[in-house]
Amino acid sequence: GQQVMQIPQYQHVQEGxxxxxxxxxxxxxxxxxxxxxxxxxxxxxxxQLVKSGEVKKQKRLxxxxxxxxxxxxxxxxxxxxxxxxxxxxxGGFGNEKLxxxxxxxxxxxx
Amino acid sequence: xxxxxxxxxxxxxxxxxxxxxxxxxxxNHEYMSWYRQDPGMGxxxxxxxxxxxxxxxxxxxxxxxxxxxxxxxxxxxLLSAAPSQTSVYFCASSPxxxxxxxxxxxxxxxxxxxxx
Numbered sequence: 001g002q003q004v005m006q007i008p009q010y011q012h013v014q015e016g017x018x019x020x021x022x023x024x025x026x027x028x029x030x031x032x033x034x035x036x037x038x039x040x041x042x043x044x045x046x047x048q049l050v051k052s053g054e055v056k057k058q059k060r061l062x063x064x065x066x067x068x069x070x071x072x073x074x075x076x077x078x079x080x081x082x083x084x085x086x087x088x089x090x091g092g093f094g095n096e097k098l099x100x101x102x103x104x105x106x107x108x109x110x
Numbered sequence: 111x112x113x114x115x116x117x118x119x120x121x122x123x124x125x126x127x128x129x130x131x132x133x134x135x136x137x138n139h140e141y142m143s144w145y146r147q148d149p150g151m152g153x154x155x156x157x158x159x160x161x162x163x164x165x166x167x168x169x170x171x172x173x174x175x176x177x178x179x180x181x182x183x184x185x186x187x188l189l190s191a192a193p194s195q196t197s198v199y200f201c202a203s204s205p206x207x208x209x210x211x212x213x214x215x216x217x218x219x220x221x222x223x224x225x226x
Contacts (some may be wrong), residue, residue, distance in 0.1 A: 009150070033215065042200055042217040043153065052140040088152060094142070095159055096206075097168060098215075 002027065004091040006101030014109050019076040023089035026052075032072045032090040034063055037103070038085045038106035081108050112136050114218035116201050122224045123191040127135040131221050133201030134153050139216075141204045142166070142184040144176065146197040147220075153200065160182055160206075191225045 006023045014018050023032065031050045035043040047056055049065035049072060056063045062075045072091075076083055086105045089097040117132045135142065143158035145168075155168030159178040173195060175187040186204075188195060202214035 006152075042220050043202075045214045048213065090153075096158060096166070098143075098154055099155070099169070100145075100153040102150060104167070 002091070002093045002097075004089060004099045004100050004101045006089055006104060006106055009102065010105050010108060012047070012107045013079050014098065015081060016078050017078050019108075020073055021089075022073050023091070023101050024071045025067075025091050026070070027093065028069050029091045030094040030104070032065060033090045033092070033098065034072075034074055035090065036085050037088065037090045038079075041085075043088060057096050064094055077105075078107055081110060084108050085091075111151075113189075114201055114203050115163075115215050116199075116204075116218035116219060116221050119219070121221045122226065123188075124226055125192060127191050129188050129191065131188075131223075133184045133186065133218060134215070135184075135203040135204060136180050136182065137216070138181060139203040139205055140181065141206050141215075142178065143202050143204075144174070144184070144186045145200045145202065146170065146195075147200060148197050156186065156199075181212055191223075193225045196223060196225045 004025050010074045034046040037043045047063050053067045056104040060077045064073045086103040089101045089105045112176045140161045144156040145153040147153050154170045156174050157176040159165045162181050165176050198220045201218040202215050205213050
């Protein structure tokens with residue numbers, strides 16, 4: 001099936017530490033999207049990656065798409081309290097559907 | 111420009127009741143979808159539509175119906191509610207979700223449904 005695994009499920013970091021979440025698929029992805037969901041809120045689109053080996057940056061956030069297009073990561077440098085939330089990846093398999101990972105819930109210890 | 115709107119925000123149903131969750135978007139997006147979100151399971155696709163008059167099943171379609179008579183509206187109907195359908199439901203819209211140019215998918219605020 002078209003599954004996307006995401007780890008870790010939870011991550012607690014001290015403010016100022018870095019954070020990384022990983023997504024993996026057993027089959028090649030055509031594209032991968034990343035979302036952030038604040039507690040009690042709705043998912044908000046962050047970025048889409050399409051090309052093999054692609055790296056994109058948004059301020060302190062770095063997104064990578066693996067060379068084989070089967071894995072992706074989101075790295076946050078020097079976390080801030082505003083980074084709290086759950087981060088989801090969503091993989092596309094060339095059809096009209098996105099498959100979401102189970103998410104990584106980030107909490108920040110001030 | 112209201113984006114994606116969903117009604118109601120909250121709903122309590124009894125087992126066996128039916129109801130319709132409303133979703134509307136004013137961005138002229140062709141692609142619309144419904145997800146349900148349960149703790150520890152991420153978002154699972156229920157149904158989606160690539161344009162007016164076209165709908166298809168997602169990962170967990172059983173117990174739900176959809177229709178797309180206009181570009182703007184994509185209602186989700188629960189035929190006979192069951193406790194297993196207790197969840198948070200999100201509607202989303204996008205120009206498309208295939209690989210290509212940056213295609214932002216916008217989510218509505220969600221409907222929290224409790225089935226007793």
